[in-house]
Amino acid sequence: MGAKTLLSHSLRIAWKDLMELFRNRLGLVLLIVMPLFMMVMVGFIYPSNGNVISDMPVALVNEDVGFENSFLPSQTFILGLKQVNDQTHMLVLSNASSMVDIKDMIQRGDLQGGIVIPSNFSESLMNGEQGTIIIVTDQSNPQISATIQATLSAVFNEMGTMLAQQNVQMLNPTINANNSLAIVKPYNVQTEGVVSGNPSYFDFIAPGIMAMTVMMSVMTGLPVAISQEKEIGTMDGMMVAPINRLSIILGKTLGQTIRGLIQGVIILVLAVGLFGVTIQGSIFLVFGLLLLGVFSFVGLGIVITSFTKDQETAQMLMMTLMFPMMFLSGVFFPIQQMPWYMQGISNFLPLTYASNALRKVMVLGAGIPAISTELIVLIVFGTVMTAIAVPVFRRMMTR
Amino acid sequence: MIKIQGLTKNFGKFTAVDNISFNVKKGEVFGLLGPNGAGKTTTLRLLSTLARPSSGTATISGYDIVKNDNEVRKLIGIVSEKMILYDRLTAKENLWFFGSLFNIPKDVLTKRINDLLELVQLTKWKNAQVGTFSTGMRQRMNVIRALLNVPQILFLDEPTLGLDPQSSVEIREFIKKINRENNTTIIITTHMMVDADLLCDRIAIIDQGKIVALDTSTNLKKLISGEDTTILNLNIANLTPGLIKTVRALECVDSVTQENSTHAKILVHGTEAFDSVIDAIRMKNGKINSMENLQPTLEDVFLHITGHQVRDSANQKIQLENHGPFARQQRRVR
Numbered sequence: 018m019g020a021k022t023l024l025s026h027s028l029r030i031a032w033k034d035l036m037e038l039f040r041n042r043l044g045l046v047l048l049i050v051m052p053l054f055m056m057v058m059v060g061f062i063y064p065s066n067g068n069v070i071s072d073m074p075v076a077l078v079n080e081d082v083g084f085e086n087s088f089l090p091s092q093t094f095i096l097g098l099k100q101v102n103d104q105t106h107m108l109v110l111s112n113a114s115s116m117v118d119i120k121d122m123i124q125r126g127d128l129q130g131g132i133v134i135p136s137n138f139s140e141s142l143m144n145g146e147q148g149t150i151i152i153v154t155d156q157s158n159p160q161i162s163a164t165i166q167a168t169l170s171a172v173f174n175e176m177g178t179m180l181a182q183q184n185v186q187m188l189n190p191t192i193n194a195n196n197s198l199a200i201v202k203p204y205n206v207q208t209e210g211v212v213s214g215n216p217s218y219f220d221f222i223a224p225g226i227m228a229m230t231v232m233m234s235v236m237t238g239l240p241v242a243i244s245q246e247k248e249i250g251t252m253d254g255m256m257v258a259p260i261n262r263l264s265i266i267l268g269k270t271l272g273q274t275i276r277g278l279i280q281g282v283i284i285l286v287l288a289v290g291l292f293g294v295t296i297q298g299s300i301f302l303v304f305g306l307l308l309l310g311v312f313s314f315v316g317l318g319i320v321i322t323s324f325t326k327d328q329e330t331a332q333m334l335m336m337t338l339m340f341p342m343m344f345l346s347g348v349f350f351p352i353q354q355m356p357w358y359m360q361g362i363s364n365f366l367p368l369t370y371a372s373n374a375l376r377k378v379m380v381l382g383a384g385i386p387a388i389s390t391e392l393i394v395l396i397v398f399g400t401v402m403t404a405i406a407v408p409v410f411r412r413m414m415t416r
Numbered sequence: 417m418i419k420i421q422g423l424t425k426n427f428g429k430f431t432a433v434d435n436i437s438f439n440v441k442k443g444e445v446f447g448l449l450g451p452n453g454a455g456k457t458t459t460l461r462l463l464s465t466l467a468r469p470s471s472g473t474a475t476i477s478g479y480d481i482v483k484n485d486n487e488v489r490k491l492i493g494i495v496s497e498k499m500i501l502y503d504r505l506t507a508k509e510n511l512w513f514f515g516s517l518f519n520i521p522k523d524v525l526t527k528r529i530n531d532l533l534e535l536v537q538l539t540k541w542k543n544a545q546v547g548t549f550s551t552g553m554r555q556r557m558n559v560i561r562a563l564l565n566v567p568q569i570l571f572l573d574e575p576t577l578g579l580d581p582q583s584s585v586e587i588r589e590f591i592k593k594i595n596r597e598n599n600t601t602i603i604i605t606t607h608m609m610v611d612a613d614l615l616c617d618r619i620a621i622i623d624q625g626k627i628v629a630l631d632t633s634t635n636l637k638k639l640i641s642g643e644d645t646t647i648l649n650l651n652i653a654n655l656t657p658g659l660i661k662t663v664r665a666l667e668c669v670d671s672v673t674q675e676n677s678t679h680a681k682i683l684v685h686g687t688e689a690f691d692s693v694i695d696a697i698r699m700k701n702g703k704i705n706s707m708e709n710l711q712p713t714l715e716d717v718f719l720h721i722t723g724h725q726v727r728d729s730a731n732q733k734i735q736l737e738n739h740g741p742f743a744r745q746q747r748r749v750r
Contacts, residue, residue: 026517033502033513040504040545250498254561256466258517259489 030268076113081138090142130165223288224375225348234277239318240331297382310371316402323413417442422472432458434625447616448605455625456605493562495572503547515564532560552583572604609714623722651705
């Protein structure tokens with residue numbers, strides 16, 4: 018049987034599968050809603066414009082007893098804090114009477130943090146010692162606790178620098194402002210990325226979700242599509258036709274791939290339109306990578322199909338495989354964040370390579386040479402799996 | 417047309433089809449009759465290349481079902497028990513899809529689809545999704561789907577299963593028509609005696625994977641109602657196991673089947689049989705309410721050959737006792 022007939026039968030089967038898909042209204046809506054949900058959720062949980070945690074309720078306690086009737090240091094500090102906060106709106110400052118009071122309010126959930134100026138604050142500073150400021154944090158929420166700690170430290174640091182600068186100038190009036198800054202803070206750090214602009218967490222996550230959705234749809238769609246037809250008996254209608262068995266796999270795969278790509282495009286449009294993601298690299302390379310990802314997963318999907326008798330088992334098996342894969346392949350969290358053994362596992366997952374490559378192309382504008390390792394891994398994985406899958410599938414079909 | 421030699425199919429340790437051999441002639445309507453799980457469907461799946469035999473061979477028009485499977489597929493059509501139709505496609509789309517897998521030229525296929533839809537009076541519904549059809553309409557669709565490639569052999573697996581009597585009649589008439597007009601060879605599996613009786617030229621009775629009898633309906637019936645064999649249906653008010661035992665012990669009685677608490681079916685031979693049975697019952701103080709002389713049905717044939725009923729094997733224990741010398745003698749395997 019010629020390649021042309023094989024292809025024409027495959028196209029027929031793909032057409033039939035897609036017809037069924039498009040006639041299923043609810044399914045079609047879900048096809049669009051599912052990636053939308055995923056995008057919106059991830060997009061808003063991890064906001065794209067950096068540090069927008071704002072308006073955290075924080076109380077201020079001033080226990081400073083002053084030094085020789087002067088409250089200047091603590092008042093300067095409070096003034097400075099308020100000035101900085103007026104610009105950033107990170108905090109909602111209120112007053113509290115004591116440390117105990119703050120802890121009490123944090124326990125009740127009224128506050129997320131507190132700032133305490135101890136009684137000897139002015140005294141220490143006036144005596145040429147360090148002034149200590151205590152930050153009280155809400156440990157029940159590590160993330161907010163860490164953020165408050167970081168932002169307050171940054172604020173205090175900035176204020177400390179300003180104070181030190183003033184002191185230096187007081188000691189030696191001949192020194193100008195720039196030089197005094199250089200004495201107090203000799204190093205200045207500037208960050209520069211590979212591409213211009215400031216990629217957000219969303220830029221990090223969008224390529225991964227695209228890769229995941231497209232492959233998930235092939236990996237789950239294929240076993241479900243095949244085992245469902247086996248279950249309702251329509252598979253026999255194709256099996257009894259004088260067609261190459263390969264065209265059944267090919268047709269089914271084609272149908273599912275198109276379904277996956279449609280979802281991929283939806284995600285891409287949402288990512289660019291709603292969340293301001295920019296694609297730095299070639300859009301053709303993006304689609305090429307998605308297709309390659311599909312290819313690498315098809316074999317796995319077919320092998321699973323061959324080992325499961327009904328749709329339910331197929332779906333359960335897929336979920337069992339998909340779930341760890343989602344988290345271990347660096348789609349949501351950087352792999353480097355994981356312990357070494359988890360990183361080891363993630364090195365065996367094709368999704369890791371697909372989302373990595375896609376990220377490099379979309380965020381960093383990489384070309385083919387930069388992603389050659391990922392390309393090779395995906396091609397090898399796909400070829401090996403397909404080589405295993407085809408004979409397994411043939412045997413399953415004629416039991 | 418079809419030659420089957422020692423065809424066997426094992427599923428693990430279970431033998432679904434056990435060394436069967438028979439031939440089917442061109443234009444014949446051939447029935448495979450047996451209870452659920454007898455191996456009818458598996459036989460059909462083997463012949464239609466949907467399953468591979470564990471051993472043995474079969475050829476269809478000279479083509480081997482394993483080696484020349486694609487050649488075989490061009491010659492056959494299959495109406496399986498599960499309907500091979502996509503609910504979300506329209507009638508026309510379904511036929512077009514399956515037809516297009518057979519490399520039929522477009523114009524020929526279009527004409528054929530229209531003709532077939534017309535034939536089963538579904539033209540009006542050709543653009544409606546099959547999911548909206550009634551069971552009868554779906555089954556008609558299911559049958560014409562199998563005719564798209566104008567098969568020389570049509571396999572039908574329980575074609576009247578789950579259909580109301582009227583739809584069953586329609587399908588039977590339709591099958592006859594196809595057989596008559598196109599001289600299509602038809603192989604049909606069923607556990608419905610009516611189907612087998614009304615449709616089939618020859619019937620193979622299949623039980624536990626083996627063919628236990630093969631002949632025309634009339635000849636099969638002669639197995640139990642020969643020149644001096646008769647089936648008696650007795651209604652006895654006080655039917656006891658003792659009574660049945662006594663009757664069974666009579667020389668003229670071949671078998672006794674208790675139907676329910678008052679009815680017994682007795683197979684007898686010889687001219688003195690009536691008197692002997694009645695005398696024996698009266699001797700034991702049995703009270704006969706009524707007695708009738710029955711025409712044998714295929715069900716009786718099946719019962720006597722296999723020792724259990726087709727529909728269910730619930731009363732198997734009682735009936736296994738019928739599995740006596742008579743049943744074994746009468747087994748004719750071809």
